[in-house]
Amino acid sequence: MPQADFAYALANDVAGLPRSASIFADRARVRDELRADVEAAGLAVHDCAPLAALFEGDPRALGEVVLFDCPQVDAAALAALARLDLRAARSGSRLVVATSVAALEDVFACCDQSAPQILVDPTSAERVVALGRALVRGQGRLRELSHDDRLALLRLTEQVGEIAERLDRLASPGLGMAGPTVFEGDTIFHFESPHREFAAPCADESLLTPLPDPQLIRRIIRQRHLRARFFDAALFADPAWDMLLDLAAARGEHKRVSVTSLCIASGVPPTTALRWIGQLTAAGLFERVEDEADRRRAFVALSDKAAEAMARYFAMIGVGRLA
Secondary structure (H helix, E strand, C coil): CHHHHHHHHHHHHHCCCCCCEEEEEHHHHHHHHHHHHHHHHCEEEEECCHHHHHCCCCCCCCCEEEEEEEECCCCCHHHHHHHHHHHHHHCCCCCEECCCCCCHHHHHHHEEEEEEEEEEEEEEEEHHHHHHHHHHHHCCHHHHHHHHHHHHHHHHHHHHHHHHHHHHHCCCCCCCCCCCCEEEEEEECCCCCCCCCCCCHHHHHHHHCCCHHHHHHHHHHHHHHCCCCCCHHHHHHHHHHHHHHHHHHHHHHHEEHHHHHHHHHHCCCCCHHHHHHHHHHCCCCCCECCCCCCCEEEEEEEEEHHHHHHHHHHHHHCCCCCC
């Protein structure tokens, strides 16, 4: 796209298009589903087209919310997503990306400008909840909330999503509410992240209080997920704490944690985990770390502030280093 045309497109993004949504998806069935979700959320459909439309013809102005479906990644899809991410960051449009577990790493690495919502194999209920969150953020209300209020809003959002999903299951023939929740790949009880080692100075050098030995943190993690042998795991869902523990152990092990691994460590579905990752990053507890060897990869790490807080917590409860 010529620079002048790109600037023109930015100037027209969301201008004069209140409470509207743009939809970009290659699958016709998904476009129809997204259109229904957008209309159910009370928005007008400004645009509904395949991904190729982003590169063809005149520049297309964006609506207040942009829905992008990317279950599989290729060069064209990633290029379109990177461009949308940049435009959304500059124009104020709220980007919602639907993808799959297989494509999550590439999608996460592409979206480093606009802080989009990333949904993994989302249900209709999850998409509608994401639309609602996008509208709240688009109107600037979320930024006015305190940190505690934002976390409370996130928890409320998750509760609304769970209720909506239960209603969806009740409305589906042959499906009821009985029985345990089964998570993708049966990974809810798996808290050990498959990390990649990297050369880095000892993380404790930057902390006033050292973190405990990572083996002790891993032992705490194992003790936490042992509860699932005796009780419904949903009773103890605490994704923020489980991810903090996983990243604290990884920091002491000098290992990088991918976004997919962190979602596994959270013990909740990927879409829910990604929402928490976004909130904890916004709160300054998590940091996004680019892979210098491969720009298509990105990792998540504890910030120094979070690592210091974790170290002081462990010291206060008497969890020290192994002898």
